[in-house]
Amino acid sequence: MHEERRRDPVYRTITRMTAFALAPVACLVTPGRARQTACRWALSLRFPAETLDGLHPDARVAFEAARTRALWWHGELIGLTSGYRTAARQAVLYAEEIHRSGSAEAARRWVLPPHESRHVAGTAMDVRPTEGARWLEEHGARHDLYRVYDNEWWHFEYRPEGRPRRLPHPGVSGAAMDQA
Ligand SMILES: [Zn+2]
Structure with a gap:
């Protein structure tokens, strides 16, 4: 864990330098969108296992821009x-999560059923590392991306309708908050 954290700044620097180095080629392949293409290539080297497939097209555009x-x-x-x-x-x-936590009510604090989850809708993104999440919390609004839960620093949602009210955890509705 500690070793991982010490390596983080190195990864940041290498990935950024890689993006800069790839920019001229990216410019040839996608004129006018060189930065985004170069960053996509560099990030795919750093996070080879990740996939953006299935995200809502608008959410994907916003996430890539951010x-x-x-x-x-x-x-x-x-x-x-x-x-x-x-x-x-x-x-x-x-x-x-129900099995782990012992009840549906407890489970909903962390995981929502399919019909309520924005991951299933393709408009929710769990991100890492914490520094990246902090950046997104600060700058995400420009791309309609917002942190929505106090207990999940990693979970962001694409909300073109505007900043949602921040909730303590999943499974609690804004209306319920008003009544409470
Ligand atoms: Zn999530």
Whole structure:
């Protein structure tokens, strides 16, 4: 864990330098969008296992624009731990959380059932590392990306309708907050 943290600044620097180095080639391949292409290539080397597939097209555009800005101008890495999930996958996660926590009510503090999860809708993104999440919390609004839960620093949602009210945890609705 400690070793991982010490390596983080090195990864940041290497990934950013890689993006800069690839920019001229990216310019040939995608004229006018060189920065984004170069950042995408560099990030895919740093996070080879991640996939943006299945994200809502608008959410994907917003997320790519945000992570390009983070890397190119601020030298911050934003990796995608979990984006789109199938309803079946979300159902398994939900069932596992019920088993782990002992009740549906407790499970909902961390994992929502498929019909409520924005991961299934393709508009939620779990990111890493913490520094990248902090950057996104600060700058994400420009791309309609917001942190929505107090207990999940990694979970962001694409909300083009504007900044949502921050909730203590999943499974509590804004209306319920008003009544409380
Ligand atoms: Zn999430």
